[in-house]
Amino acid sequence: MKICVLIKQVPDKDSSLTIADDHLTLVENNITWVSNESDNYALEEALQLREKHGGEVIACTLGKDSARQVLKDALAKGADRGIFISDSSFESLDVLSLGKVFASTLEKENFDLIMSGLQSDDQGNSQLGLIIAELLNMSHGTLGMGTEIIDDSTIRLKKELEGGWFQWTKLSLPASISIQSGINSPRYATLKGIMMVKKKTVDEINASDVASRASASNITVKKLYVPDKTKETQFIEGSPDEISEQLVKLFKNDIKVLN
């Protein structure tokens, strides 16, 4: 089983983010960069599949120079090698163009499985895995909460549906699946894993290596801003019975926490 895991470097959602004066970007100095949360779960799932079925796990990222760190982290956790896609011309691409860059890079590797996190914590497009699947003619599944390899050409995927429901589906391989956070318990890089990183290879890919060049971005950011915080306090008055009746109505109709 040859598995590719897509990992994105994103700003730590728990760190305090400051919007730059241009209202288009974040103040870089204040950002703590981390691996995207659900991508960590995808990596863990890939490593567990490799431990069970053998094969190879390749971590792949696209980003600025600092993004090498997510590959280092993945290699330390046990990925066999890395692919680092980086070019200044990729920085502002929309997700479709990015999909083309990835598809072009990954095509020659003939992966059985491409795994990615459900969505990135910064952009939240949730599309990259699907786009790559379409471009490379792979089957695809999203919101994975469990995987099971049936044979060399089939994988079962447990998908999370709405309202606490799950669905097991069979996908033919090769497939691209996206993984939901919480599917497993991601491991921590062992000391040996960290020390072995320097022995592992990372292929560098830039614009000149990508066959089907992505066109310019179709999306431009107009403004980045923090949502206004508002507090709405509603006082309910009356007898206890009236208040409880009002509350039930509120819960049902406005807040929708009761059916």
Next chain:
Amino acid sequence: MTEHPFTIIEKIVLLSGICISLGSFCFEVLKRLRIVLKGTGSLPLDRIGERLWRVFREVFLQEKVIRGRLLPGLMHGFVFWGFLVFGLVTLDHFAIGFEFPLMSHETHKLYSYVVIPFSILVSIGILHLAYRRFITKPKALGKLSPTSGLVALFIVLLMVTYLLGEMELQPLVWKINWWLHALLILAFLILVPRSKHLHLVLGPFNIFFKPFHQPDHTPVKIDMEASEEQLDEMLSNLTRMTQNQALDIFSCVECGRCMDVCPAYRGGGILSPKDHFILDLRQPLLETGDVDVLSQINVEAGWECTTCQACSEVCPVGNQVEKSDEIRRLQVLVEGNVPQEYQKLFTNLQNTGNTEGAISSSLVDRLPKFTPDMEYVFWLGCFARYELDPNFTKSVENFAKILDTAGVSYGILENEHCSGDPANRLGDKLTYAMLREHNMEQLKNSSKVVSMCPHCVVNLHKEYAKYGDISYKVEHHSQLIGRLIDEGKIGVKIGDNGKVTYHDPCNLSRMLNVVDAPRTAIESVTDEFFELPESGKDTLCCGAGGGLWWKKETVGKTHLVRAEQVVESEANTVVTGCNFCYGMMNQGLDPLIPDDRSNIHVKDISDIVAENLA
């Protein structure tokens, strides 16, 4: 002595019995000693005078045995002192069998005036202990041990046969009684090394060799340039016990005092220090004949430990019980099996140098920055710096006020990183090394450091020193405040704080041995001070130690046990000397205080002193 002649057959039987019994005893003891000597490190032989003094107090005077459990401790004391008195009697007993008595008839008679009262005390003692073990059955003693019953029976019979032997008996009855006594001793020798009663032999040595400082985990020195073979060797050594730890396992008397004082166990967690840190490892040691057994420690139990060292403090046979460091570092460095909240904590430490992943601290802007002309580096620690409990900021300001009043110059380090305490205690020795190296660089031009966080003090001082020389002195703010009061550099007055008690932080009392300084400070501003049931070096952990502050879910209520005690104490104010204890008290007390009780004020030592400056 011709009074009781022994035939040659009897002498041969006796000699054979002694050889078998002693042979078995030596075989079993040597088998265990061989395993102990396979351990890493060596048994310490420094400060011999202090070690002998400790043996005198803890073995001969039974200090720890009696302190923790007065009545059973005293009963154990009777049995122990009786054994000492009986030593000569026993030797003489066998000598009589060979018709070469050690004592003359008169000396024997004279000595019996000492031995007879002791034989009665031993009987009372062992019967009480047996009653406790088999009738009262305290939980800490564990499941019923038939061997203990047998040993109790042996001891009672030894006493009875001794007393009978001192009476005027028919020669035949005397002889039967003599043989019974001799056989009991020989059987006892066979039983001792195979049971917890081996503590009779190993306990004094274990107390002698016990490290002076707790905790005493072997430092993990990581060389990032090491070859793969060197790395593999270093990692495989992580599962090996030290000689001291292996000796502990065979010395354990299974009394369960460590369970009685363990905050995790008392809070309803799964951790039982006696079982998980000691007894679970005994069989693997004997079965493998080697010390490569640390991976056998229950992992979940290991994560529950608050590393408070109460178990090691209370142990009457000198065990350093706690082994969470050993199992955690295996999980982190070798297995990569780390709870998610701790992975986040480690990532924060690696990325930002602080536990919270914070980029800035508003408190830092309000305090003077350290310059070389200043006397003290005021080490803040992440708790204060990033306001893990926002109320504690006031305590920091109060300490600054005290220093200002006393005219002490101080400043904070802008590039202070976490001392590494959580990484160290949770087993991430690589992240710890990173933080330690950064901080040692920051502190290289400093001579005096003061901190309000005992966790930071322990690490900056004792833990860093395990990895290399440190050039600075570190003290806890309570020590400095106590001294400023003593030297009259700050004036204080008795204030109205109601009934005031003090919660000793484990890092401060047990690891740094600072017990008096906080009391000096507190008692100088209140006249209604009282001690909690467990205080000083016998304090009960607040529940935050060992990285548990960052653990989201715990089995049981480790974090509430101490707070409950404070509520029951009827205190109006509880003072503490650790920011984590301060935070835990604030969190724990609120939901526990009954509606009809007024609030209990949680204060740092700096608060109560600063509020009562004259």
